Amino acid sequence: MNRTRTAWLFLTPALLVLGVFFIAPVIGALGLSLTDYDLYALADIHNLRFVGLHNYWDLLQRPLFWSALGNTFYFVAVGVPLSIGASLGTALLLNSPLARMKSFYRAVLFAPVVTTVVAVAVIWRYLFNTKYGLVNYGLAELGVHPVDWLGDPHWAMPTIIAFAVWKNFGYNMIIFLAGLQAIPPELYEAARIDGASAPRQFWHITLPMLKPTMALVMVLTVAGYFQLFAEPYVMTEGGPLQSTVSVLYLMYDDGFKWWNLGVASAVAFMLFGVILAITITMLRLMRRREPA
């Protein structure tokens, strides 16, 4: 009995903080999403109407919401594999016994993660400028016609994806590197004695041993990439033709630009639902593949 009470006593501060700064705001936002809270309601609370699920219903009928969702899925579906592939690839290279100046390269490859998005985005905008950009200059040398990277609705999202992958892969690279270093070298030794080639070693030792790391990285990256916002905000402002508006960008516009906090809260909960469903599915799939 006394132990239980002591346990609660120790838990109380954490629960209090969690309650005040997480649970209460979430419940508040859920309530807000059922109203038409806007500028007029801020002026006079009598202008607030309870609208039930109307905000959600409206969103489902709003083409921009669907295209924002589509853009976000596009970003996640292409960005996450690319990002994880780049992280794993560079981690393998860094972990190779042949690599020299490891700490130097590790620092360089990690550098984009600690740079400021806004500052880097300015440089990327120059790199991808149609007329003066280094990228198109390089393409022209190869005889390729210049591409309007950030101005063509078909190219803007790929450019944003490239930017996000470059900016973020270093973080996962460090996690993978730690995972790789934790694999006992005896396993590779045994495999070499058995005559396994390098690809087979990768497939039968490295990947299975990295599985827990991979699961963690996948969940974190998917959840993070669904919250795409800063990249389009600074690179394209959602344009051209709203082809880079993500769900979070839509929420920001509705909530903080137009002060329709009711609608914005509904967007937030829709996104929360999507991320939750996908994360649960991913975890289930991974668990099922694990031998019992």
Add this chain to the structure above:
Amino acid sequence: MGREGEAVALLMPAFEREHPDIHVEVQELPWKAAHQKLLTAIAGDTTPDVAQLGNTWIAELQALDTLEPLQPWVDRSAVVQPADYFAGIWATNRIGGALYGIPWYVDTRLLFYRKDLLKAAGFDAPPRDWTEWSRQLAALQARAAPNHYAILLPTNEFEQLLSLALQQGEPLLRDGGRYGNFESAGFKRALTFYVDIVKRHEAPLLANTEVPNPWTEFGRGVYAFYFSGPWNIGEFRQRLAPSQQDDWATAPLPGPHGPGAGIASGSSLVIFRHSPRKAQAWLLIEYLSRPQVQQQFYRLLGDMPPRRSAWQGDALRRDPAVQAFRDQLERVKPTPPVPEWERIVTEMQLVAAEAAHGQLTVEQAAAEIDRRADAILAKRRWMLDRAHGQRR
């Protein structure tokens, strides 16, 4: 806000010398954060005494019932003379017949153009109406090098199309701001004119995020016309080579038939309703409204004064580049005074950009803008109807 905050701090010592009992505390806000900070201040009931407001925000803050009506103060004032102000600018501060702000500085969008390029295309003067403008754009484009254009109209800036739309007779909203009026013949005429320029490739399909340095490009002749505001006078003087300074000039906007209207934008000074120091606040507004102080302010920043008498100062009278602004300021028009306006005009430009990209016809675009405007105004209609019901 922004640079104005720094400059106004320099004007304060003189005011405090005149009124030793008043001490002014200036709080500077960056423009990008200002709107949000103001709304937060209102929610938290910590509004200042006096504030600078972009004149499109006045309707919004008035809807929040936070602004002091200023007509009684103006009636008693010897300094603030409504007749001395440009009428279009003064009108942006009136909502539902009451006055909520005193114009502080003004801006309007017009044409910067390359005299030498226009001359080479066979024109001695800037256009006065749309027909002439179209002819000049076509002639400039015919002579332009590859990837050079007659004019720059960034697809994500609404001011250009809005200027053309304000030149029409019809209002942009109808029934007291209850519904959009974008399917009017006038708006469709403006949209057609705008879209046609892009369709004839006289303007590139670019957003301003893709034009990092419009000044240098204007200097290189990538654009012969540049549709922008007064702050660019300083930018061009600073950024273009001295040898090029005689090659550019400004011109009032051409209208459908002769000189046209323009946007009446700028900032106003307001007093918050909850201020306990309204009399002192008004003294400060009066001080900042004096023609001499406005001239001083112009010299500090280049922000143009809203009073005709302030334009008598040498700095303004002797500067040829500002004369086009002076001329157009007589014809500027306010946008509809509804709190939802900024959102509507943003949607207008999003749809217009789709039309410029060729994804919608002008008819479809106009109908779509009306549809979106009506949806945005739904709550306003409900409010107006309810207020009407209560009065009855």
